[in-house]
Amino acid sequence: MLCSRPMTAPRKPAPRRRAAPKGPRPKTTRAAQGGNAAKGSGPVKRARPAKAKAAAAPQRGALPPALPVVQAALADMKAVDVRVIDVRGANDVADFMVVASGTSDRHLRAIADRVVQMCKASGQRPLGVEGEGQGEWVLVDLPDVMVHVMLPRTREFYQLEQLWEPTRAAPRRPSPAGA
Numbered sequence: 460m461l462c463s464r465p466m467t468a469p470r471k472p473a474p475r476r477r478a479a480p481k482g483p484r485p486k487t488t489r490a491a492q493g494g495n496a497a498k499g500s501g502p503v504k505r506a507r508p509a510k511a512k513a514a515a516a517p518q519r520g521a522l523p524p525a526l527p528v529v530q531a532a533l534a535d536m537k538a539v540d541v542r543v544i545d546v547r548g549a550n551d552v553a554d555f556m557v558v559a560s561g562t563s564d565r566h567l568r569a570i571a572d573r574v575v576q577m578c579k580a581s582g583q584r585p586l587g588v589e590g591e592g593q594g595e596w597v598l599v600d601l602p603d604v605m606v607h608v609m610l611p612r613t614r615e616f617y618q619l620e621q622l623w624e625p626t627r628a629a630p631r632r633p634s635p636a637g638a
Contacts, residue, residue: 523603525583526555532577533559536570538608544623554603558619560611564594570608571597 526543533541538559547554561567568591575585578601586600595613599606607619 525601525604528577528581529557529574529606532574536573538570542620546623553605556623557606559608560614561608567597567608571599574599574606
């Protein structure tokens, strides 16, 4: 036997209303808005939360917050021949370069891992880490600090210290008298 009711399409559920935000609403008055406190003078606008003030730019002589953390990590892992080079005037990429050596490729990776670990713990996220797979030169890029950890032979070959350190006036040799 056939049903006598006509077939209809299923109904769509009604759209859900967005839930009201939890917590107290900011209190505003018409007088606080600069308007008339009398009723009917227009809609009351909600006060917007105050914007956080932008952090002041670091002073020229101030050290970046990552630098002491990097130095502590290098000392903790017993890095060899650590040099901190101030490159603020010569480089736009970083304010300081830290060059250090390790005794083996495993030591280099351990030093770099410790630098990354301590910087993350202090709130300084590394922008990148390069060279961990090769093991001769590991670069840790931090905000305002570049950390180069190298094997001694690689460090001697590239001579980054002589490239970035300010040139010192070399003592002049007296010219030969007969020339």
